[in-house]
Amino acid sequence: MENTNQFYNLTENEMLALWKQVLHLETPRRDCTVEWDDGIDLDALLLTHIKQWYAQLLNTAAIHLLPIDNVASDVSLTTRDGIVVATVPEQCVRPVEWKLAEWRRSVTTFLDPCSHEAMLQLNEWTRGGACNPAIIDYGFQMLMMSSTSSTPQLELARCVVRPADGSYQFHSDLLSTIPTWNQNQDY
Secondary structure, X not given: OOOOOOEEEEOHHXXXXXXXXXXXXXXXXXXOOOOOXXXXXXXXXXXXXHHHHHHHHHHHOOHHHXXXXXXXXXXXXXXXXXXXXXXXXXXXXXXXXXXXXXXXOOEOOOEOOOOHHHHHOOOOOOOOOOOOOEEEEOOOEEEEEOOOOOOOOEEEEEEXXXXXXXXXXXXXXXXXXXXXXXXXXXX
């Protein structure tokens, strides 16, 4: 995992405690016991908000604030007509930087399948090559333009990743987004 300086790596319970602290929802310590059973389940509600918040961060926050990993060894490649089809591993949320070994540079801007630039990649005369590669991002698959090798080698596949252990990994700068979080906000 890259970007470990100033990063939190929290379990679900640690994240719940952090949210309660940030939102001032901690129960003050008192020397008595009070039971109440007709209120909302605050922990369940907060966990739902935490999951939504984190999913939105992984999709929209600046990449330097998120967990990034090179998943090249987990990507399966097939080729057809000079196009390399890469099947993206499940933990990948969005691509950051990809490169085939034969390319002279890596790709950091990924094309929307409906864009004009993506349509140009479907023609063998206008598609990218070793000097000016291009990748169309279909989410679960990447179409990498293009390759002259029948067995291309993926040198780099850096992606924003969802931690496999279910933990929450993020830069400390994102703490400030917790109090103002809502489902329609971009960070």
